[in-house]
Every structure is written in structure tokens, then in C-alpha cells.
Amino acid sequence: MATKSLIGTYNKKGQKIVDPDYLFYDAPRERQFMTGSEVVREAIKRANVDVSISYPITPQSEAAAMVGDLWVEGYVGEYFRGENEFAVMSECAGASFGGARVFTTTSGPGTLRAYENFPMWVGSRLPIMLNMMVRGVNSPLSIQPDTLEIGLIIDTGMLIWHAESAQDFFDYLLMGYMVAEEPDVHLPIAICIDGFFVSHTKDDVYIPSADFTLPPYDPYRNPMPVMDMEVPPVRMMRDPFVMKSNYISYATQASWQQETRAACERSRKHTIRLLGGLIEEENTDAEILIVSSGTAVAQGREAVRLLAAEGIKVGIVKIKTIRPFPYEEVRQATKNAKIIFVPEFNVVGWMAREIKASIPDNHRVVEGPHVAGGMTMPPEVIVEEIKKVLAKKKESIHE
Amino acid sequence: MSKYSVLKGPEAFLPPAAACEGVVLPDPGQGLIQGDIVQETLAMEEAARKFLSAKNPTLFPGPLVLWNWNETAARKAAAIKRLYDVLKSHNSNALHIPMPDYRPKYPKIDPAIEINPNHPNLTIWYNKIDVCMFVGVHCHMANLSLKIIRGGTDCYTIAMCAQAGHEDAMITFRDATPEKIDILTNTVERLKASGDY
Numbered sequence: 199m200a201t202k203s204l205i206g207t208y209n210k211k212g213q214k215i216v217d218p219d220y221l222f223y224d225a226p227r228e229r230q231f232m233t234g235s236e237v238v239r240e241a242i243k244r245a246n247v248d249v250s251i252s253y254p255i256t257p258q259s260e261a262a263a264m265v266g267d268l269w270v271e272g273y274v275g276e277y278f279r280g281e282n283e284f285a286v287m288s289e290c291a292g293a294s295f296g297g298a299r300v301f302t303t304t305s306g307p308g309t310l311r312a313y314e315n316f317p318m319w320v321g322s323r324l325p326i327m328l329n330m331m332v333r334g335v336n337s338p339l340s341i342q343p344d345t346l347e348i349g350l351i352i353d354t355g356m357l358i359w360h361a362e363s364a365q366d367f368f369d370y371l372l373m374g375y376m377v378a379e380e381p382d383v384h385l386p387i388a389i390c391i392d393g394f395f396v397s398h399t400k401d402d403v404y405i406p407s408a409d410f411t412l413p414p415y416d417p418y419r420n421p422m423p424v425m426d427m428e429v430p431p432v433r434m435m436r437d438p439f440v441m442k443s444n445y446i447s448y449a450t451q452a453s454w455q456q457e458t459r460a461a462c463e464r465s466r467k468h469t470i471r472l473l474g475g476l477i478e479e480e481n482t483d484a485e486i487l488i489v490s491s492g493t494a495v496a497q498g499r500e501a502v503r504l505l506a507a508e509g510i511k512v513g514i515v516k517i518k519t520i521r522p523f524p525y526e527e528v529r530q531a532t533k534n535a536k537i538i539f540v541p542e543f544n545v546v547g548w549m550a551r552e553i554k555a556s557i558p559d560n561h562r563v564v565e566g567p568h569v570a571g572g573m574t575m576p577p578e579v580i581v582e583e584i585k586k587v588l589a590k591k592k593e594s595i596h597e
Numbered sequence: 598m599s600k601y602s603v604l605k606g607p608e609a610f611l612p613p614a615a616a617c618e619g620v621v622l623p624d625p626g627q628g629l630i631q632g633d634i635v636q637e638t639l640a641m642e643e644a645a646r647k648f649l650s651a652k653n654p655t656l657f658p659g660p661l662v663l664w665n666w667n668e669t670a671a672r673k674a675a676a677i678k679r680l681y682d683v684l685k686s687h688n689s690n691a692l693h694i695p696m697p698d699y700r701p702k703y704p705k706i707d708p709a710i711e712i713n714p715n716h717p718n719l720t721i722w723y724n725k726i727d728v729c730m731f732v733g734v735h736c737h738m739a740n741l742s743l744k745i746i747r748g749g750t751d752c753y754t755i756a757m758c759a760q761a762g763h764e765d766a767m768i769t770f771r772d773a774t775p776e777k778i779d780i781l782t783n784t785v786e787r788l789k790a791s792g793d794y
Contacts, residue, residue, distance in 0.1 A: 323737055381736055382622055382761035419760060421736030423660070423699070449745065450715040452611055457740045460614035464761075467621060 204413055209246060211272045213411035218376050222369065222472065225406035234397035237364050238303065238329060239264035240405050241371035246414045248275040248298035253286045255308040256341040257393040258331040262303045274301075283308040287315035287328075294324035297417030297424045299375065302326070305393060306333040306340075309347050313354075319386040320355030320458050323422050325378040325415070326386045328356070329371070333393040334571055342572020343393045345492060348520060349548030355458045357387040357465055358520040360491040364401040366518075367391050373472040375412060381419040383465040385458065390520075392493045392543060394572075421461075462522050469519060476524035479531045481513035486584060487535040489515040489528065490549055494541045494575065501580035512584065517549070525556040537587060538563045541580050545570045603632040603767050605753045612748040614740070615764040622762045622771070629762060629769045637770065644730070644755050644768045645784040649794040651728035651753075654684050655692040657712055661759065662733030663697050669775065670733075676778035677732055683782050687789055692724060699738050714742040718749040730755040731766070732773065740765050757781070 204215050216225070221244065232240070238261035242250070250269065252262035269277030275298070280286035283304055294300045304312060309330060319326055332347040334340030351358065357378060361367040370389045378387040391397060417424050469476060481502075488498035495516040502512045515531045517524060532538055532553075540550040540563060550565040557563075567583040569575045601618035616622075620632040628640030648654045662673045684691035696712050706713050708723035714734070721729070729752055731739050736758065743754050743765035756766035757773045770777060788794045 380761070384737075421740075421760070422738070423735055446716045446718075449611065449748070450741070453741050453744050453748075456611075456614040456617070456744065457737060460616035460740065460764075463614075463616040464622060 209411055209414070211411075213244070213246075213273075214409055215246070215413050216410045218372075218412055221406055221410055221412060222373060225410055227404040227406050230403050230405055231400050232364065232403055233400050234331070234364050234367055234391055235261040235264060237368045237403055238371065239268060240403075240408070241368050242301055243268055243273045243408050244406070244411050245301070245372055245375060246299060246411045247273075247301045248415065249290070249293040250274050250277045250301045251280050251286045251289045251293070252277070252302065253280050253283050253304070253308065255283070255305050257333060257397045258303040258305045258308075258329065261329065261331065261397065265301065265303075283312040284315065287312040287319070290326050291315060291319055291322065291324055294319070294326050295322065295424065297415070297420075299379075299415035300324075300326045301329070303329040303331065305331045306335045306347055309351065310335055313351075316351060316354040316356055316386065321454060323384045323420070323458070323461070324386055325375070325384050327371070327374055327378065328386060328388045330388050330390045331393040331397045332390055340571050341393075343395050344544055344570050344572065345390075345392060345542060346544040346546060346548075346570070348390050349544065349546060351388060352521060352548065355385065355455075355462060356521065357383070357385050357462060358390060359387065359518060360390045360520055361396065362492055362495045362516060364396060364403045367396060368403050368405060370473075372412060375415075377465050377468045377472060379415055379419070380465070380468050381421050383461050383468060384421050385461050385465070390492070395493045466522050469522075473518055475527065476517070476519045476522070477527045477531060478516040478518065479513070481511065482515060482531045483534055484511045484513035485534065485536040486510070486512045486588075487515060487532055487538045488512060488541065488580065489517065489532065489538055489553055490541050491517040491520065492543070494543055494549075497575045497577050498541055498580060500577035501584070504577055504581050505584065510584070510588075520552070523552055523556070528553060528556045529558070532557050532562075535562060537584075537591075539567075539580065539584055539587075540565055541575060541583075542566070542568050543570060543573075543575065544568065601632060603629075603747070603764065605751050605767060606747045607749050607751060608747050610748070612744060614744060620764040622764055623769070625772055628771070629764060629766075631767050632764065640768050640770060641781055641784045642788070644770075644781060645788045646794045647728045647753055647755065647768070648684055648730075648785055649687060649789055651688070653690045653692060653724060653726050653728075654688060655694060655724065655726045655729040656681050656684075657694055657696055657729055657731050657734065659696045659731065659734030659738070660698055661735065663695055672775040673733065673773070673778060676775040676782070680778060680782040680785070683785050683789075687785075692726065694720060694724070696734060696738075699735075712742075714738040715745075717742040717746050721746055721750045721752045726752050728753045728755070730757055731763070732757040732778070733759075736760055736763070739763050
């Protein structure tokens with residue numbers, strides 16, 4: 199494989215190209231205290247990115263600007279500001295069609311403005327990395343944290359991972375490329391973090407030396423030919439068979455969609471190996487569970503500690519990947535639970551819907567607590583919700 | 598949920614992608630037979646038996662081996678030609694139908710001499726192909742085509758993939774090299790000589 203043959207050589211910046219597993223697991227790591235935006239800078243510095251395109255929108259602007267600094271320093275091949283988010287995502291597609299490893303970031307209304315591109319990226323099998331620092335999208339305007347935005351991209355066909363912490367974020371950014379670029383996957387990936395809670399707060403992050411970098415993207419492993427105006431999907435964009443009114447055209451279009459969903463399924467195997475599973479679980483023998491993703495898990499952990507102090511045993515399940523969704527893992531992890539709480543930073547409860555669709559006896563799911571629009575979710579709010587529901591139950595679940 | 602098997606069709610108006618039914622691609626050294634992971638040698642034997650017992654065994658080489666874009670492609674092409682020659686010597690109906698690119702063909706494809714991933718069933722039906730092997734076809738196009746074949750034809754499909762394999766084929770190999778294609782050819786020759794197929 200061309201990529202493997204480059205291991206041990208040096209890129210233009212002089213970084214040593216190492217085996218991804220070495221970078222992820224074996225290379226010595228040093229503790230740094232940094233914001234999520236700074237995590238982007240440090241991860242992309244080690245990701246051998248060819249092209250990054252940006253457009254300012256809170257809260258991702260700072261991270262995007264830092265990637266610009268990496269371009270000045272020679273860590274990123276090309277960098278420029280697009281005309282708006284739709285243009286940015288279209289330009290990312292062009293770069294990826296041409297065989298580049300691409301990185302971009304967006305948030306909130308920017309995500310929605312760019313939306314048309316995401317299923318196009320998927321159908322074209324472009325392994326672009328999109329970092330979404332999620333925030334409110336609705337009127338009245340809010341720049342504050344809210345995860346509704348993730349629920350809106352769930353069925354675009356992209357891989358979607360949701361980081362709980364700055365450390366997750368650093369690791370997901372690097373590992374995400376390795377999964378997204380596998381030839382049997384080869385899909386865009388959205389690495390999501392909760393805006394401000396992760397992007398603008400500092401946390402301990404353990405990172406390897408910037409003397410090391412991932413192997414470059416190898417476009418010759420692409421499951422589609424690199425950009426060519428005479429072959430699909432580009433050919434289809436100018437001469438689409440989907441415009442033909444016959445069964446075979448419809449069936450081909452449907453099969454094309456199925457294949458991109460199949461590619462998402464294939465990512466499970468690679469993701470499980472790198473992330474150690476699609477979920478993380480603690481005390482799932484408990485009758486009460488908290489199941490969620492992102493910083494709702496972090497708040498849930500603190501609620502578990504508070505409840506334990508009162509003698510109430512609660513377990514927790516952290517969902518790392520929203521797409522592919524860990525249906526079987528969630529089913530197994532919740533099999534002993536009598537009540538499943540799903541705290542979320544949005545008003546619609548998309549995560550609760552996913553969990554309800556995954557498990558038997560889904561009346562066990564309590565949708566909430568919910569906060570949104572920038573509200574924090576103090577652990578006491580989760581504790582209060584759990585106690586309120588328990589009070590309504592006849593049986594005691596105290597240990 | 599009962600285990601999904603990747604069987605020859607016609608399966609359905611719109612069959613599912615095998616990956617979405619829980620079929621997982623093999624690791625290096627392994628292959629798939631009808632959705633089950635097996636040792637690659639076993640898959641070689643099964644593919645050889647299918648070729649030898651077919652009425653119209655057919656190879657569908659794609660652009661990755663039809664165009665002389667690197668030294669490995671040329672060696673693979675030679676290996677595929679050798680496999681075809683062995684099949685042809687066993688069965689004069691054996692075919693070799695290229696897929697040189699993926700362009701839609703207008704006003705319609707000539708199914709006697711070409712195959713297109715978007716409507717491969719036309720070529721399968723026209724030539725009454727009962728066993729075929731894809732080789733050198735970009736993975737997305739191969740999966741697309743293999744699933745459409747399973748949906749609408751009774752053709753048994755084999756995929757010789759240079760990457761991770763194709764679960765939408767009934768038999769798949771991964772990490773294909775010229776040497777691996779030669780092993781398949783040698784297996785065909787061995788079983789043919791033994792008469793055990």
C-alpha cells in the first residue's frame with residue numbers, strides 16, 4: 199500500500215510519518231492544558247492535512263483561524279476563507295474529489311447553510327472531516343451551546359462521532375481520518391463537540407509530539423475514481439441518470455444510497471478497533487441508567503457520584519458514535535435497566551428517540567432532563583429528575 | 598433476527614445491502630462465502646468449483662486492470678487473461694466482458710460486449726451468465742453492481758477485490774494481487790484435473 203510505504207519517511211514540514219497505531223497508542227504523550235479550539239490546532243498539526251477551508255461563525259471561528267496559523271507554519275498544504283458555508287463545503291468537495299485530505303469546521307446556522315453539500319459528499323464518497331462545534335440554530339438568535347444541530351444531520355449519511363471531552367476530541371480528530379478513509383468506508387465524518395462547553399473551556403489533554411504525523415491520504419484506495427468529468431458521480435451531475443424516467447435509473451439511484459449506508463455500517467469494525475467500542479459503560483448492572491453523548495455524559499457522571507453518595511446506584515452509558523448508532527451495544531448495555539434517563543442539550547430529544555428505537559420495552563426510557571439555548575445542565579438537575587421519577591415508582595431501588 | 602445469507606437471486610425488487618444486514622467483511626487471509634467468513638483457501642476452492650460447473654462463466658475486468666496505469670495493473674491483467682484462458686479451455690462458453698469505465702451508455706448499452714455498473718443485469722440476462730467474477734472494478738461501483746445483479750438475476754457472483762472485499766458478492770476475496778489471481782487459476786486447474794468439482 200502506498201500509504202504504508204511512506205511510514206518512516208518525512209513530510210514537507212519535516213514531521214516523521216508514523217504508523218497511526220503508534221501515534222494513537224504508543225507514542226509518548228505530554229499533558230497540556232488547552233481549550234477545544236487549541237485541540238483542533240494540535241490535532242490538525244499531526245494529521246497531514248492537504249487542504250482546509252474556513253468561514254467564520256461562533257464558536258468555531260477561533261479553531262478555524264488557528265488552522266490558518268498552521269498553514270502559515272507549513273503544517274497544512276492549502277488554506278483559504280470561502281465566501282460562505284455553502285461555498286466552503288462545495289470547495290471542500292472539489293479538493294476531496296481531487297484527492298486531498300480535507301478539514302473544515304462549522305457551527306449552528308453555518309451547518310444548515312452548508313447542508314445540501316453533506317449528502318452530496320456522502321454520495322460522492324468524499325472522506326472530508328467536518329468539525330462541528332454545535333450551537334443554537336433557531337430564532338431568536340443564539341450562539342450558545344445546543345445539540346439540536348446534530349439531530350439535523352443524522353440521516354445525511356455522514357459518520358457522526360460526538361466527543362465528551364477535549365481528550366476525546368483530540369483523539370477523534372486523528373482517528374476519524376483513519377476510519378473515514380478506509381476504502382470500504384470512505385465517507386465524510388462529522389466530529390461534533392458541544393460548543394463553548396468543550397471549544398472554549400480548558401482541560402487536560404495528553405498529546406504526542408508534533409514531530410510525528412499521520413500517513414497522508416492515499417487517493418488510489420478511493421472506492422470511486424478520482425475526479426473525472428466522464429465518470430460518475432461527476433458525470434451524473436451533468437448528465438444524471440436519475441433524470442431518466444425508468445425503473446433501472448430509479449433502482450440505480452436507490453442502490454447508490456444503499457451502498458453509502460452500507461459503507462457507514464462497515465465503519466463499525468474499524469471504529470470499534472480504534473475507539474475501543476462504540477459505547478463506554480460503567481455499572482450497567484444498575485437498575486437505573488443514564489445514557490447519552492457529549493457533555494451530557496460528563497454531567498451525568500457527576501450526577502452518578504451525587505446519587506451514589508445518597509445510596510442510589512446509577513450506571514452510565516456513553517455513546518461515542520451517533521452514526522453508525524450502536525444499536526446492539528445499547529441493547530445489551532441496557533438489558534438490566536428498569537429506568538433509562540437520557541439527558542440532552544436540546545428540546546427535541548433526538549438521542550432519546552434513537553435509544554427508544556434500539557431497545558425492547560422502550561417505555562423504560564425517560565426523555566430528559568432537557569436544557570437548551572445555552573443553558574447549562576447542573577448535575578443536580580439530573581439528580582432531581584431521577585429522584586422525581588423514582589418517587590413515582592412503587593418499588594424501592596435503593597441498595 | 599435470523600442471519601442474512603448472500604444468495605443468488607432474483608432476490609427482491611430492491612434487495613438490501615448485505616452490510617446493512619450484518620454481514621461483515623473478512624480480515625486479511627479470509628474470504629466470504631454467502632456472507633460467512635471463511636479461510637481464503639476455502640473460498641478459492643468454492644470459487645473454482647463454481648467456475649468449473651458453470652454454463653457461462655464470465656470475467657468482468659474493470660478499469661483498474663484494463664488500463665496500464667501501473668506495473669501491478671499490467672501484471673494483474675496478465676493473470677486475469679491466464680484465468681480466462683483456463684476457463685475457456687474447460688468451457689468454450691466462457692466470456693470476458695470488460696467494464697473499461699463507468700459512463701452511462703446512450704442510447705443503450707450493447708450487452709453482448711460491455712457491462713455497466715448501473716445496469717449490469719442487462720449484460721447478465723443477454724448472455725445468460727450464471728457465474729461471474731468482478732476484478733479491477735472500483736469498490737463503490739462493484740458493490741452497486743453486485744447488489745443489482747443479486748436483486749434481478751440468478752447469477753452467482755464472485756469479487757476479487759484489491760481492497761477490503763465486497764459483501765454483496767456471494768464469494769469475495771480481499772487484497773487481490775496478481776499472485777492471488779494466479780492461485781485461483783491454479784485451483785481451477787487442479788480441481789479440473791482431479792475431476793472433483
